[in-house]
Amino acid sequence: MQCFKTGFPALNIVAASALGKGIMKPKPAEEEAYLKEWETYLQGDHTILKFVPASGAASRMFKDLFEYLETGKETPFIEKFLGNLEYFAFYPELIRLAGVDAEGQKIVDTLLNKMNYGKLPKGLLLFHSYPDGARTPALEHMVEGALYAQNAKKEVNLHFTVSHEHVALFEKHIKEHVRTYEDKYGVKYTISFSEQKPSTDTLAADKQGNPFRTSDGKLLFRPGGHGALIENLGEQDADIVFVKNIDNVVPDRLKDPTVRYKRLLAGILVSKQAKAFRYLRELDLGMANLKDIKNFLNKELSLELGSYTSESMRAALNRPIRVCGMVKNEGEPGGGPFLVKEEDGRIQNQILESSQIEDKKLMAQATHFNPVDLVCGIRDYQGNKFDLPKFVDPKTGFISQKSKDGKELQALELPGLWNGAMANWNTIFVEVPIETFNPVKTVNDLLREQHQ
Numbered sequence: 310m311q312c313f314k315t316g317f318p319a320l321n322i323v324a325a326s327a328l329g330k331g332i333m334k335p336k337p338a339e340e341e342a343y344l345k346e347w348e349t350y351l352q353g354d355h356t357i358l359k360f361v362p363a364s365g366a367a368s369r370m371f372k373d374l375f376e377y378l379e380t381g382k383e384t385p386f387i388e389k390f391l392g393n394l395e396y397f398a399f400y401p402e403l404i405r406l407a408g409v410d411a412e413g414q415k416i417v418d419t420l421l422n423k424m425n426y427g428k429l430p431k432g433l434l435l436f437h438s439y440p441d442g443a444r445t446p447a448l449e450h451m452v453e454g455a456l457y458a459q460n461a462k463k464e465v466n467l468h469f470t471v472s473h474e475h476v477a478l479f480e481k482h483i484k485e486h487v488r489t490y491e492d493k494y495g496v497k498y499t500i501s502f503s504e505q506k507p508s509t510d511t512l513a514a515d516k517q518g519n520p521f522r523t524s525d526g527k528l529l530f531r532p533g534g535h536g537a538l539i540e541n542l543g544e545q546d547a548d549i550v551f552v553k554n555i556d557n558v559v560p561d562r563l564k565d566p567t568v569r570y571k572r573l574l575a576g577i578l579v580s581k582q583a584k585a586f587r588y589l590r591e592l593d594l595g596m597a598n599l600k601d602i603k604n605f606l607n608k609e610l611s612l613e614l615g616s617y618t619s620e621s622m623r624a625a626l627n628r629p630i631r632v633c634g635m636v637k638n639e640g641e642p643g644g645g646p647f648l649v650k651e652e653d654g655r656i657q658n659q660i661l662e663s664s665q666i667e668d669k670k671l672m673a674q675a676t677h678f679n680p681v682d683l684v685c686g687i688r689d690y691q692g693n694k695f696d697l698p699k700f701v702d703p704k705t706g707f708i709s710q711k712s713k714d715g716k717e718l719q720a721l722e723l724p725g726l727w728n729g730a731m732a733n734w735n736t737i738f739v740e741v742p743i744e745t746f747n748p749v750k751t752v753n754d755l756l757r758e759q760h761q
Contacts, residue, residue: 313518313719317706319667323656325675326646331611331658332635332677332738335573343576344569350549350579352461358547359454359465362535362726363432363447363479363555364472364505370434370752371427374417381414386753391416393756398435398443399424430475430555433482436749437560437760447479448486449558455494456564457571458551467500469555470541476502503544509537511721513713521718529713534722536706539730543687543697549575552683552727556749559759566744570634574684574739578632581609581737585626586690592623602626610735615654625655629695629734633660633727634682634741638675645678646738647671658736660727664707677738680746683727685734697730705729 326332335343351357368375373386383391391413394400399420404411407419421427426434432450435443444452447469454465471479483500491498510530513521521529542550551571559567584605591597602622606612614621635646647666649659660679666672687695706729707722724730747759754760 310512310514310518310520312706312721313514313708316708318704320659320661320665320705321650322661322666322668322671323648323650325671326611326635326648326658326738327676328740331646331648332740333577334740335577340573343580344572345576346580347572347576350575351459355460355548356546357458357460357466357549357551358545359450359458359467359551359553360542360545361432361447361450361467361469361553361555362538363430363469364475365431365555366472367429367431367434368427370431370749371421372751374421374752375427378414378417378421383413386751389753389756396756396761397752398438398755399426401443402435429478430472431749432469432471432555433475433478436558436755439560444560445482446555446558447482448490449560450553450555451483451486451490451498451500452494452561453553453558453564453567453571454498455490455496456568457575459494459496463496465494465496465498466547467498468541468545469500469502470538471502471504473504476504503541505532505537506540509533509540509723511723513711514719514721516717516719518719521713521716524714529718531711531720534707535726536701536723536728536730538726539697539701542685542726543694545687546694548686548688549578550685550687551575552681552685554681554748557680557682557747559747560761563744563747563759566742570682570741570745571684574632574634574682574741577737577739578630578684578686581632582630582686584609585630585735589623589626589690592619592626610737611648611658612735613656625735627689629697629700629731630686630737631731631734632684632737632739634680634745635677635738636680636741636743636746638678639743645675647675658738659732660736662707662725662728665705665728677740679727680741680748681727682741682745700731700733702729702732705732 377387406423407416432447433445436446437444454467459465487498511533513529513531515521523529588602603617647661650656705724709720711718711720
């Protein structure tokens with residue numbers, strides 16, 4: 310409740326991260342070496358996991374279609390949708406249910422209500438067409454897992470975070486297809502699910518910052534945003550975890566860049582992690598070269614410390630590590646990679662949302678943006694799992710304006726999963742090509758060449 314009254318303190322942003330200053334771009338020979346490191350790592354006895362936040366409903370994808378159902382007004386968006394129906398992967402099912410002569414609002418009503426696309430999660434919508442049947446994002450993530458995250462035993466571990474009301478639907482969908490994809494890729498899948506914990510819900514406030522009460526006098530709790538998933542991530546039994554949004558998938562013909570750069574990010578991670586682990590063991594034995602460690606922190610982890618002692622360097626090294634793909638900013642500047650100075654004098658890479666950046670001139674300096682493309686190391690040098698909630702910055706978060714029963718309210722979101730929830734991780738930014746970023750925010754995005 311105090312956060313509603315005080316807001317969140319402004320971050321001390323030093324500069325936008327850029328190539329050579331916070332963002333690395335390996336040369337071709339270095340890329341090959343990192344790719345080889347990942348292939349070597351996969352041959353060892355390690356647990357690799359693909360972690361996909363998939364709890365969001367797809368209703369926002371169909372905002373324009375819902376409006377059209379209400380008003381009947383054909384906007385350019387609706388004209389584009391209705392004029393290109395045969396290019397959507399869900400077209401055969403839509404026409405079967407609506408009838409070949411169906412038009413306009415009947416088609417939209419069939420899609421949103423009969424096919425339930427207005428309420429289903431994005432992960433269960435038909436995105437891409439193939440000769441042997443259409444695929445959902447959930448199935449595309451299964452394919453991706455087989456292409457870059459299978460271990461030496463040909464096992465692929467996937468974890469989806471889903472909403473409570475969608476768990477059974479996801480389980481049924483995966484069960485129907487898992488054997489097909491195991492046979493196709495010669496792998497064995499282990500697929501698990503978790504839900505955002507109700508204990509991470511946050512109390513809503515009224516406009517004055519007091520607890521909001523519903524019409525029957527009860528306190529209102531709301532989901533705390535994707536930052537709450539740091540607990541779900543921390544419960545995974547894995548050495549290396551790939552994190553990627555549910556809607557950022559492409560058909561097979563375009564998967565090569567995605568697979569290559571996922572492997573590259575993972576190779577960079579295991580390479581830098583092995584170095585950090587070696588330095589920590591040397592510190593334990595009193596055999597460490599502090600100058601080498603300082604050089605590693607500064608040049609390879611883009612991390613400057615307020616003071617360089619063996620204790621401060623040990624603390625800096627002994628943290629979870631993440632390697633994040635960053636895409637060149639070719640559109641509007643927004644949230645992305647920045648160098649931030651912390652209270653203890655440490656300067657480090659952070660992923661920031663635009664709402665965390667007070668000085669909008671800094672946003673204009675951002676050369677890259679964040680496509681949510683992470684590879685994470687969540688074990689320490691002794692093989693123990695890090696307690697991930699300990700590395701959250703609780704002084705970051707978001708307050709948004711919402712309403713309930715016609716009354717305005719303020720909603721509090723926890724520090725975002727790749728923002729404040731990972732604020733105290735060691736963070737390496739790597740430039741990746743725009744081809745690896747193909748999100749679907751509206752239904753018409755599926756008409757883009759990358760999804761055909």
